[in-house]
Structure formats: C-alpha cells, structure tokens
Amino acid sequence: MSNITVVAEDIELDAPTLIEGLPGLGLVGKIATDHIVEEFDMTYYAGIDCDGIPEIAVYDGDDRELLPPVRLYADEERNLVALKSDVPVSADGSPQFAKCVSSWIQSKDATPLYLSGLPHQKEAGTVPELYGVSTGDMGDLLDDRGIDFPNETGAVSGPTGALLHRAGKLGLDAIGLIVQSDPQFPDPAAAQVLIKDGIAPITDIDVDTDDLVERAEDIREQKEQLAQRMQQAESEESSQAQPLRMFQ
Numbered sequence: 651m652s653n654i655t656v657v658a659e660d661i662e663l664d665a666p667t668l669i670e671g672l673p674g675l676g677l678v679g680k681i682a683t684d685h686i687v688e689e690f691d692m693t694y695y696a697g698i699d700c701d702g703i704p705e706i707a708v709y710d711g712d713d714r715e716l717l718p719p720v721r722l723y724a725d726e727e728r729n730l731v732a733l734k735s736d737v738p739v740s741a742d743g744s745p746q747f748a749k750c751v752s753s754w755i756q757s758k759d760a761t762p763l764y765l766s767g768l769p770h771q772k773e774a775g776t777v778p779e780l781y782g783v784s785t786g787d788m789g790d791l792l793d794d795r796g797i798d799f800p801n802e803t804g805a806v807s808g809p810t811g812a813l814l815h816r817a818g819k820l821g822l823d824a825i826g827l828i829v830q831s832d833p834q835f836p837d838p839a840a841a842q843v844l845i846k847d848g849i850a851p852i853t854d855i856d857v858d859t860d861d862l863v864e865r866a867e868d869i870r871e872q873k874e875q876l877a878q879r880m881q882q883a884e885s886e887e888s889s890q891a892q893p894l895r896m897f898q
Contacts, residue, residue, distance in 0.1 A: 655696055655697045665760065669730070672738070672809050673737070673889070675766065675767035676837035676840055679810070681836060681862070682841040685857075686730075686732055690725050690728065692725045696721065696722040697717070698720040700746060700747045700751065702809065721734050744809040747812065752816045752820060756822065761824065763848075764806075765810065766827070766891045767830075767891065768781070768828050768829065768830050768831060770831060770832075772830065778829050778831065780828070781800040782799065782827055797847070797851075804891050805891070827848040829844050829848070838863065838865070842863060
C-alpha cells in the first residue's frame with residue numbers, strides 16, 4: 651500500500667500522466683519538472699512518505715506551512731501530475747520507494763514519464779541527444795513521436811532505475827526519457843530538450859521553455875548545492891543512464 655496522503659481532494663484525475671522529477675545526473679529531471687510545476691502553477695496535491703526519503707521538513711520562503719520533501723503536484727485541466735523532490739532518495743531505500751510510488755501509479759492508472767541524464771561532454775553549440783525506452787505498450791508512442799532508442803547498451807541506475815524496473819516487473823505502461831547531460835553541473839539546456847522533444851510531444855501539452863535558457867546561470871546557482879550533494883553521494887544513489895560497457 652502506498653504512503654501517499656492527498657491534501658487536494660477536490661482535484662479529480664482520470665488516468666493521468668505523471669512526470670518524475672527526482673534529483674539525478676545534471677539535475678535534468680528535477681529542473682524540467684520544477685519548471686513545468688511553476689509554468690502551469692500546479693496545485694500541491696499530495697505528500698509522499700515512502701522508505702528512502704529523508705525525514706525532513708521543507709519550507710519555500712513564501713509560506714509558513716512546512717511540506718514533505720517529496721510531493722505530488724496536479725493540473726486537473728491537463729490531467730497531469732508532477733513528482734517534485736527536494737532531496738535525493740537513498741540507494742538502500744530505492745526498491746521500497748519504487749514499490750510505494752508504483753502502487754499509487756497503479757491505483758490511478760497513471761502513465762509515468764521517468765527522466766534521467768546520460769553523462770556526456772557536450773561541445774559548444776550542440777544540442778543534447780534525447781532517447782526513449784519503455785515498458786508495456788509505450789514503444790509505439792515513442793516511435794510515433796520520433797524519439798529514438800539509445801544507440802548503445804546501457805542501464806538506468808538510482809531510484810529512477812528502480813521505478814523503471816518496477817514498472818517492467820508489474821507490466822505497467824511507462825516511458826523512460828534519457829538526455830545527454832553535463833556530468834558535473836546542473837544542465838538547464840538538457841532539461842529544455844527533455845521538455846521540448848520528449849515531455850511536450852508525449853503529453854500533447856505546450857510548455858514555454860525559453861526561460862530555462864535565459865535563466866540558465868541563475869538556475870545553475872540555485873541548484874548547485876543539491877548537485878554537489880548528489881556528486882558526493884554513492885553513484886547508485888543518483889539516477890542516471892550509463893553505458894554498460896563500463897562494466898565489461
């Protein structure tokens with residue numbers, strides 16, 4: 651049973667799309683998801699209390715109300731849910747976290763989009779490549795949207811990898827979007843590609859991403875502390891895609 655407490659009971663969702671924004675390589679998933687939550691002024695929908703999440707309280711500076719560190723935000727009009735996280739999920743707790751979140755996904759018949767970065771040293775002026783993987787029957791949707799599959803064998807690690815593993819085990823429809831990302835610093839440009847070339851066409855929603863590039867330096871500064879914490883964590887604690895050749 652999932653430990654997810656709904657606080658906005660007036661919001662009705664019908665087989666929604668869930669966008670996952672856990673901190674990972676380049677913070678691409680978090681940057682993209684945070685941007686969508688802000689862009690659509692999404693409503694705080696539910697708090698998540700699962701194994702692997704640090705027991706801390708979060709405040710945002712504009713309100714006295716304390717919040718759980720991992721939360722769901724909802725947009726009823728767009729039938730959209732976003733998983734917003736201000737902390738990394740521990741490596742040891744990733745399987746239980748994935749089980750907890752996947753239970754809620756099943757109960758809502760939701761389709762999750764899981765986001766991760768692929769370490770890549772980009773050259774100036776180049777656009778990061780985006781790849782898509784899937785479980786269930788989502789492969790055809792990726793083909794229809796023109797999202798390529800990865801050009802080499804690899805694996806998605808961390809809590810995002812655990813979520814994808816759980817989706818495959820349960821036979822759920824799920825998509826994993828993998829974007830080439832800076833392995834050392836927050837990468838707003840890669841997050842923009844995630845939104846424009848992945849999330850937007852899959853969900854059929856229009857998201858203005860110009861602000862991500864215009865405010866790239868501000869975003870990097872805001873996310874730098876979390877990025878440093880992610881680098882200091884064990885590698886399996888940080889969600890990322892990586893080639894399997896490194897293990898061969």
